[in-house]
Amino acid sequence: MFEALADRLQGIVRNLTGQARITPENIRESLREVRRALLEADVQVGVARDFVARVEARAVGEEVLKSLSAGQQVVSIVKDELEHLLGRTPVTLAGSPHVPTVVLLAGLQGSGKTTFAGKLAVWLKARTKRVLLASADIYRPAAVDQLERVAEQAGAGFWRAPEGVLPVEIARGALEQARTRGFDFLVFDTAGRLQIDEPMMAELVALKQAVRAHQVLLVVDGMTGQEAVRIGETFARQVGVDGLVLSKMDGDARGGAALSLRQVTGKPILFLGVGEKLDGLEAFDPSRLAGRILGMGDIVGLVEKARSAVNEQEAAQLAEKLRRSDFTLEDFLEQLLQVKKMGPLEDLMKMLPGIPKAALEQARPDNGRLKRHEAILLSMTRKERRAPRVIDGSRRRRIAAGSGTAVSDVNQLLRDFEQARTMMKRLKQGPRGLAGLRRGRG
Numbered sequence: 001m002f003e004a005l006a007d008r009l010q011g012i013v014r015n016l017t018g019q020a021r022i023t024p025e026n027i028r029e030s031l032r033e034v035r036r037a038l039l040e041a042d043v044q045v046g047v048a049r050d051f052v053a054r055v056e057a058r059a060v061g062e063e064v065l066k067s068l069s070a071g072q073q074v075v076s077i078v079k080d081e082l083e084h085l086l087g088r089t090p091v092t093l094a095g096s097p098h099v100p101t102v103v104l105l106a107g108l109q110g111s112g113k114t115t116f117a118g119k120l121a122v123w124l125k126a127r128t129k130r131v132l133l134a135s136a137d138i139y140r141p142a143a144v145d146q147l148e149r150v151a152e153q154a155g156a157g158f159w160r161a162p163e164g165v166l167p168v169e170i171a172r173g174a175l176e177q178a179r180t181r182g183f184d185f186l187v188f189d190t191a192g193r194l195q196i197d198e199p200m201m202a203e204l205v206a207l208k209q210a211v212r213a214h215q216v217l218l219v220v221d222g223m224t225g226q227e228a229v230r231i232g233e234t235f236a237r238q239v240g241v242d243g244l245v246l247s248k249m250d251g252d253a254r255g256g257a258a259l260s261l262r263q264v265t266g267k268p269i270l271f272l273g274v275g276e277k278l279d280g281l282e283a284f285d286p287s288r289l290a291g292r293i294l295g296m297g298d299i300v301g302l303v304e305k306a307r308s309a310v311n312e313q314e315a316a317q318l319a320e321k322l323r324r325s326d327f328t329l330e331d332f333l334e335q336l337l338q339v340k341k342m343g344p345l346e347d348l349m350k351m352l353p354g355i356p357k358a359a360l361e362q363a364r365p366d367n368g369r370l371k372r373h374e375a376i377l378l379s380m381t382r383k384e385r386r387a388p389r390v391i392d393g394s395r396r397r398r399i400a401a402g403s404g405t406a407v408s409d410v411n412q413l414l415r416d417f418e419q420a421r422t423m424m425k426r427l428k429q430g431p432r433g434l435a436g437l438r439r440g441r442g
């Protein structure tokens, strides 16, 4: 999701944060690239233009330029504006004080309404709500059967109108069922068309009334591109929409729809569909998504994960050692063990801010190597780990034999250690050191 856009923007971010001096010209040049990246991701032209104008107005100010971390400040403005574009705060599906809460699903044919009905039922069920699913799609023979299967998978209630009943009557019947059978939510699926047309819109308006919808959710196929904006606008104007759902965001959707729709319709995005199965649903969180797009990392997630794995005292001690620069193999071993506790290295690295994608690929965890490293480190004496310089040829042979590895593996470990030590030194130097590191790698 958003991969191409994320790649482009992360390149721009690295460029900005790596520069020693930022001038209004560099900023304008970077922002021109940002605009191009947005357009390539199918963000609507007007939305992209306004976005860049807002960032520029804030970024070219004196305070930003005078500060030492100008590049980083510009990046944080971009992130802030991206969050603004996406809706700033997460919005969740509001239950109505009158039971049942009625949710009407609208959208073109194939946009993912029926699938989303099931996903929403699963999501609500996890929040201890009882959900009834019903459908007004009488035009395609298999549509109601599909919803019935989905309801069964979701463990939700299902109601089917008798043969020959028209959509508006189905809506009344479904509401009646949900009321008398004590459901908390009625999720009402509707028929789409391949294109927007008058009869569909008229039917939706009638259904909205008949079923007394509290929330009309528009389901839009995230792969639609530019067209999504027109669809969103039309539904919002003609039917009235309370929230948006973007489906198929697991595919190679370029993401522009998500970035434009919120702005153009003024309606919040509530969910992203990220898979065909019923668990493929994500509640939409603008701030996390903006961070992910800019490669700034899911710091919240990282901190949560690290906190649970690493004893805080150990972490503080390690930080202190780093500060004093006596990072030894002993610390390397400790790190290795902590990494093991934290789970897959790759997941963890993805959450770290500012790690270029190329470096991520390079660092794709080699679990075999990690295991060998551990064995080798454990075959060393404590003295060797504390003062790696003493490890000469004969010690290398002994360590290799003791750990069941080859001397070349021991050499590899010592090289990896040297690299880690260099990285630690750079980290201590702050952004400048890191920028050097990135250039060195990229």
Ligand code: GDP
Pocket: 107, 108, 109, 110, 111, 112, 113, 114, 115, 116, 192, 247, 248, 249, 250, 251, 272, 273, 274, 275, 276, 280
């Ligand atoms: P409807 O016509 O609006 O009811 O759309 P459906 O729910 O029948 O979905 C149309 C197609 O899109 C089906 O093949 C679904 O499996 C697929 N689909 C729906 N949502 C998602 C999603 O989030 N990701 C992926 N990959 N496929 C989806």
Ligand code: MG
Pocket: 113, 114, 115, 137, 143, 189, 190
């Ligand atoms: Mg359907």
